[in-house]
Amino acid sequence: MTILSRRSLLAMSLVLSLYACKKNTPPANTTDYLNEGKEITKxxxxxxxxxxxxxxxxxxxxxxxxxxxxxxxxxxxxxANAFDVSIKRTSDKLRNPKNQATDRELEIIDAYKKIHSNGAVLKPVVERGSDNKMHFYAPITTSAKCLKCHGKTGEMMDVKTDSIIKSLYPSDMATGYGDEQVRGIWSITFNK
Structure with a gap:
């Protein structure tokens, strides 16, 4: 998929309306999935x-x-069990290998990074996946709080913190971020 068509897909999928889903009723359309995804990520x-x-x-x-x-x-x-969905926080720079991104999730992360670098507002997106299930994606951006464990060593994150991270996550790549950078995404797969 080209960047232009990804942007078009993102733009078309970002129309919002009032929350209309009931808890045990499957969402009726993309907007309902978008609203339910936002509720779940919140x-x-x-x-x-x-x-x-x-x-x-x-x-x-x-x-x-x-x-x-x-x-x-x-x-x-x-x-995830309470909402009857699959909830995943993933990134192109992982900390926990159990959160490994799929190829599609990596494409979404890359698209969010490009949109963010152009100064545009990052918004959630919903699409039907190749598994025929509905998928919700929302960006995860860094804040000052995040940088205590995801920032640059010696700046917002101290060396002791980096050592603790490395002891628990030997393959950690989830550091070196600055404020308001795209850290990854929420990826929600609807089971209904």
Missing amino acids: ASFTALSNKLSEQMKMGGPKQAIPFCNVEALPLTDSL
């Missing part, structure tokens, strides 16, 4: 962010990184 982000903030307050990155290593996937899995 709930997932809030749950992860709240837990991570608690850990940071209790002991900083030294406590938060091991928590993420053990608890982040089970937390998103429990939310």
